[in-house]
Amino acid sequence: MKKLMGKNKINGGIKFLIIVLIFYLIIALFNFSVVKNAFLNFLTMLIKIIPMLGIVFIIMILVNLFFTKQKIAKHLGENSGTKGWIYAMISGILVSGPPYILFPLLGNLKKEGMKNSLVAVFLYNRNIKIPFLPVMIYYFGLNFTVILSFYIIIFSVLNGKIIGWLIKDRI
């Protein structure tokens, strides 16, 4: 658990935030009102999204609770057939994690027999994130969210088929 909570190292995200704040500071030296307006707009935006982030956090816990990496590995093997495509779609939608964790994980699964097409399907469906959907609905409406999600799923299959056709699996 200690490992999950992390150590006192500064991560890349915090470094990025510090760089942005330094950028703000430099511009403030030349034009304070611009920085003040930008910061006030940022605060307005942040106040609006904080309650939504609470909902996102709860849904993320639920998804983590019911969906583990072990379950994906079990269902995406080389002989997974049509079921493998469906699992790849569902896994892509449900599994959370930054690319720097998912790419090496998928690299390992590929070595264990996961097809290129299924990797592509998995990665494409990462675009639908259930915990984040309330935010998309809030900004763009339910119709937009449903239609976009529908096309993502359809095009994920097309994506997998084209990649499977262009890149042959090493057996």
Added chain:
Amino acid sequence: MKFASRKFILKKSFFKALQTFKTSFPIMIGILLLVNLINIFAKDYYSKIFTGNIILDPLAGALAGSFSFGIPITSYIIGGELLKEGISLIAIAAFIMSWSTVGMAMLPLEAKSLGKRFALIRNGLNFIFAIVISILTILTLKVF
């Protein structure tokens, strides 16, 4: 399942979500700060870049999304705010799509883990798909 085991899994899920937030939150805050700053300078130019053209708008949106990074929720927030500034929904849709399907910043890592050919083809294909999906989404929205 025993109560102690359930409690452990719940705790693990909680800390995993917390870890995702801990990593993503500073990037999200940084990007939102940056977007609000850029918005002040770029506001007047949006109408010149995004003219409402059905091909050029999603192309510009997809290009912007391809070079951005962070969890998808950040792209929704930025997209929502840009929509208020008058940028077309078709450009926003392409931006959101390419944000998480095309990753120029993560391309070296993807190539290392999944192969150079795989990474290049996948990202190229996803860039085209981002434009196509955004056009289809807006056309479908007009029907419903």
